[in-house]
Amino acid sequence: MANQEYMPGFVDFLPKMAKRIGTNGLLEELCEGFYHLVDAERGLITLESLKKNARRLGLGELGEEQAVEMLRACLDLVNPVNPDLANPEAGKS
Template sequence: MNIVFEDFFPRMVEKLGADGFLNELCKGFRLLMDEEKGLITLESLKKNSAALGVQNMSDDEFRSMLSEGDLDGDGSLDQMEFCVLMFRLSPHLIDPATTCINV
């Protein structure tokens, strides 16, 4: 399966502002998370995959998605890991921000 990712995040930040954009990321996390665990798990990702349009992916592909953002190696994503992953997938959000940093 070939999934094409178009980066709409920079336009969302322009339209919503930083606070509004972060609020939308949090909504996305809550949409995909297991409500009891407060994490995005393999099961919750599979269960909610239709919201992403990827309901036909294999378990290995879902595991790969999780592992891409799983910083602590627990096999799931907490809200911070999810947000970090979303920013990593959108380098256009990071580039302008780094130009504001005076080191």
């Protein structure tokens, strides 16, 4: 897997989870996980809320660089679906 080349020791359990609990169950679990990372006052995941709440999901203590990379990876996944999310000014006329 490409992830194992980039992150030695990383084991991707997502396919096994999807097979075991089904697509809907997996989506529910992912949503629940994201919910726990949200900044309660702002209603979105911030760098600070990610670092603060990561322990709740068993991610341990995240450093600044790790948290930034996680957020960057999420934006990379979302950009093809909704490019305006990365650049909110692009959608304004």
